[in-house]
Amino acid sequence: MAQHQSENGFRAFRVTKKRVESDIITSFYLEPTDAGPLWTVKPGQYITLRVPVANDPVLKTYSVSSDPSDPSHYRITVKREAGFNGVPDGVGSCWLHDQVAIGDTIDIAAPRGVFCLDEDSTRPVVLLSGGVGLTPMVSMLHCLKHSARDVYFLHACENGRVHALRDEVMAQTSDRIQARFVYRMPEDVDQFDASGMIDKAFLQSTLPIDDYDVYLCGPVPFMMAMYGLLQELGVPKARIAYEFFGKAASLDQLVSKAAPVKVATKAASKAAPTVQALTFLTDPDAWAVADETPAPVQAASQGQVNFRKSDASVDWDGSANSLLELAENCGLEPEFSCRSGICNACKCTLVSGEVEYFEQPLIAPEKGKVLICCSRPKGTVVLDI
Ligand SMILES: Cc1cc2nc3c(=O)[nH]c(=O)nc-3n(C[C@H](O)[C@H](O)[C@H](O)COP(=O)(O)OP(=O)(O)OC[C@H]3O[C@@H](n4cnc5c(N)ncnc54)[C@H](O)[C@@H]3O)c2cc1C
Ligand code: FES
Numbered sequence: 001m002a003q004h005q006s007e008n009g010f011r012a013f014r015v016t017k018k019r020v021e022s023d024i025i026t027s028f029y030l031e032p033t034d035a036g037p038l039w040t041v042k043p044g045q046y047i048t049l050r051v052p053v054a055n056d057p058v059l060k061t062y063s064v065s066s067d068p069s070d071p072s073h074y075r076i077t078v079k080r081e082a083g084f085n086g087v088p089d090g091v092g093s094c095w096l097h098d099q100v101a102i103g104d105t106i107d108i109a110a111p112r113g114v115f116c117l118d119e120d121s122t123r124p125v126v127l128l129s130g131g132v133g134l135t136p137m138v139s140m141l142h143c144l145k146h147s148a149r150d151v152y153f154l155h156a157c158e159n160g161r162v163h164a165l166r167d168e169v170m171a172q173t174s175d176r177i178q179a180r181f182v183y184r185m186p187e188d189v190d191q192f193d194a195s196g197m198i199d200k201a202f203l204q205s206t207l208p209i210d211d212y213d214v215y216l217c218g219p220v221p222f223m224m225a226m227y228g229l230l231q232e233l234g235v236p237k238a239r240i241a242y243e244f245f246g247k248a249a250s251l252d253q254l255v256s257k258a259a260p261v262k263v264a265t266k267a268a269s270k271a272a273p274t275v276q277a278l279t280f281l282t283d284p285d286a287w288a289v290a291d292e293t294p295a296p297v298q299a300a301s302q303g304q305v306n307f308r309k310s311d312a313s314v315d316w317d318g319s320a321n322s323l324l325e326l327a328e329n330c331g332l333e334p335e336f337s338c339r340s341g342i343c344n345a346c347k348c349t350l351v352s353g354e355v356e357y358f359e360q361p362l363i364a365p366e367k368g369k370v371l372i373c374c375s376r377p378k379g380t381v382v383l384d385i
Contacts, residue, residue, distance in 0.1 A: 130218025
């Protein structure tokens with residue numbers, strides 16, 4: 001699709017529709033100005049927007065919330081991140097909400113991301129979201145409409161005033177596709193399935209006694225809580241895919257470091273759990289997946305990585321996926337954000353040696369610099385970390 005790439009892989013898209021979805025969330029419909037076809041997008045992927053702030057544009061990523069098979073437009077659905085008590089407003093989201101109008105153009109880079117629906121799986125699917133984390137789930141839901149799989153769309157938010165895309169989700173429900181909404185602080189006019197927080201009993205009474213794929217996205221505390229609950233229910237980690245809407249991280253590490261959280265709000269389930277045994281607890285196939293040790297990363301070549309400033313040297317033996325991961329395994333704390341070659345936060349000086357990228361940077365770093373989140377060494381390298 002090279003003919004539809006502009007400078008640095010960005011293309012201009014026109015905002016053809018702006019739709020208020022809730023008190024704090026608005027959707028933007030985007031069509032390419034070059035009249036070429038949309039890039040292919042997998043259900044769950046995000047696009048990257050160039051936000052023109054002052055002299056230095058910033059890149060912001062938003063999940064595509066529209067039907068991935070719709071060739072006419074991408075839709076993104078954005079929460080306005082308002083500042084308070086002297087904290088400035090969020091740059092990208094407030095620009096979109098407050099300044100971008102129908103007819104305006106935005107530079108956009110092609111869809112990316114590995115938080116995608118596994119379309120080859122035949123297992124039932126649980127789409128579990130909190131707040132604006134429902135956006136990739138809605139895209140997946142549209143795709144699942146055309147499959148034979150059972151789907152459980154579970155969404156938690158404050159109340160009906162901030163609940164986006166509710167009608168669209170309800171319109172997809174069927175014998176096979178169920179949606180449940182849990183409101184933490186419902187208002188009198190709200191229609192919802194449970195109030196409070198999603199708890200273990202709610203999940204047990206809602207989800208199938210089965211082996212399923214889970215997709216999880218939402219605020220970090222929500223994701224940590226759900227990740228813990230799912231594991232208490234015996235869901236193998238390998239069956240839980242998740243995405244952070246902020247700095248990428250490992251839920252495993254976050255949950256293991258966190259102190260037990262006291263839940264101040266009442267739990268969503270009113271009744272005691274009726275389901276005590278879940279078949280996948282004894283399904284050897286499921287456990288085989290859980291017990292699988294990840295295959296070691298193929299080393300690009302054997303060599304040494306020297307972190308010069310930290311006075312640390314370590315062999316590249318394939319135990320880390322990237323130079324960033326290797327540095328972290330050594331106890332170093334280099335800067336990062338997206339961990340996928342988009343934001344350049346992990347850019348550092350390559351003093352000597354060569355690297356290879358297993359994911360191409362969105363904006364190639366200047367000569368002598370490398371992005372360590374998406375690269376591996378080719379032989380021995382020295383980094384200024
Ligand atoms: C893969 C991915 C997909 C995403 N998909 C979506 C999506 O579908 N919908 C969506 O709404 N978002 C999504 N996001 C989040 C989105 O990319 C932005 O991070 C989000 O919109 C906030 O960006 P911002 O520029 O508005 O805020 P920023 O300017 O980055 O600020 C973030 C927050 O910090 C506060 N803040 C600003 N300056 C300061 C300061 N000096 N001190 C303390 N606080 C400060 C702001 O008020 C704001 O609340 C996604 C993120 C990722 C990584
Ligand atoms: S962390 Fe964003 S490019 Fe490396």
